[in-house]
Amino acid sequence: MSCPRCGSTDIAISGTETLTFKCKKCGYSWTIDRRNYAIVNTPSGPVHWTVYTYYKELALQDAIDMIMSNKDVDTIIEELKKNYSNYLSEDDIRKIVEKARKIVKYL
Numbered sequence: 001m002s003c004p005r006c007g008s009t010d011i012a013i014s015g016t017e018t019l020t021f022k023c024k025k026c027g028y029s030w031t032i033d034r035r036n037y038a039i040v041n042t043p044s045g046p047v048h049w050t051v052y053t054y055y056k057e058l059a060l061q062d063a064i065d066m067i068m069s070n071k072d073v074d075t076i077i078e079e080l081k082k083n084y085s086n087y088l089s090e091d092d093i094r095k096i097v098e099k100a101r102k103i104v105k106y107l
């Protein structure tokens with residue numbers, strides 16, 4: 001997501017019925033109808049993309065924590081499946097663990 005006017009990706013989100021985005025760089029704001037916007041299919045049904053992204057971020061943070069405490073990959077995948085399988089597919093979870101391992105390498 002980037003500002004349609006200046007291209008900045010530093011964007012604030014607000015609003016309930018419609019989502020309002022505001023560019024923090026140039027101040028431009030625009031709205032989209034929340035009901036029609038970017039629904040993601042998950043194992044427990046369609047959810048708004050912000051929900052999906054939220055769970056992906058949480059799962060990534062959990063994966064990083066578990067890698068830091070030296071849990072093995074299979075254990076991490078099992079733990080994440082237990083906590084996030086309503087929203088994330090096994091494929092998503094494997095990708096998240098891969099990403100977490102790369103992040104930890106550079107910490």
Ligand SMILES: [Zn+2]
Pocket residue numbers: 003004005006007008023024025026027028
């Ligand atoms: Zn802008």
